[in-house]
């Protein structure tokens with residue numbers, strides 16, 4: 001079971017509204033590879049990806065979190081912090097401010113902090129999915145935050 005786990009990746013898929021078409025096309029094009037893995041999406045992205053796949057006769061098991069602005073991005077950041085996401089494919093919209101910009105930033109920050117392979121556009125997503133490391137037993141290396149965790153808080157030292 002644990003052996004299988006290493007090769008079945010947990011892939012987070014997220015897209016802002018004007019980027020959803022691009023993400024859906026990417027998922028359809030790469031279904032041959034993606035179909036073997038676990039997909040976790042923010043609410044609306046997940047619903048639309050699922051519907052698009054059904055139209056192609058594919059029944060996919062997709063974990064749908066809350067919609068991004070309603071906490072979905074924050075849920076995803078939390079899953080990353082818990083070590084439950086292997087890849088983040090997040091097509092965010094560079095031309096449109098979002099009501100939950102702080103959540104978007106938090107998600108991208110946590111993904112960077114935990115060294116999660118992250119695609120923020122389709123070409124990077126293509127590079128990730130076609131990498132020989134994709135689907136391999138790859139564990140992102142974490143920086144050592146021990147000295148930060150164990151830092152002295154001066155006010156409490158007095």
Ligand SMILES: O=C(CO)COP(=O)(O)O
Pocket residue numbers: 014015016017041042043044045046066067068069072073104
């Ligand atoms: O807002 C999002 C990412 O920031 C995506 O949320 P939805 O998938 O629910 O549209």
